[in-house]
Amino acid sequence: MDSIGPAMVIIFLIVVYMIPTFTAISNDHRNKAGIFVLNLFLGWSLVGWVAALVWAISKGSDEDGHTRITDNSEHQGVDVYSKIERLSALKEKGALTQEEFDKEKAKLLS
Template structure:
């Protein structure tokens, strides 16, 4: 009977360790940017209920994406302009003589038709 109680004791200890490290596991699973700090908070202060709850809330908090370099380069996608802004640009080009009246009317029909 002692072998059965030893096995049950090990399962209970394993279960308690998993419960204890739920905040760290959650942060790791979500690829949180502060997962190491969450793990350390959970490891050292998780035995207090406040430390465990703080680590859990932190691990469940929103993850803001890190700014990428492509946002600051010329390859960034152009801002989508609505059709009226495009129409104003076409009118400006026509007034400056950069496009003909026929080209303006054709582009205007395409913009307003879509």
């Protein structure tokens, strides 16, 4: 019974230590493996742990350093229409004028 307490503390510390890796996995980061290696070998130092966490939170980029743009063109049409519906609801409630609605709608459709 007395060994359960120290075991729980060790498990808790391992989970906290691996937060950057878990963050990278949950964000489906492009460099999950690199973040894991950095976290595993340099995470014991506060600088290594913070660097791994910042890297895990940052957006992935391609080899040239450009931010990746995912192709979600199939979802863009649905998103535009839902935004127009929300704008229409705001117009009906009186929160937007007809001019403001037309201007925002034109932006979304262009």
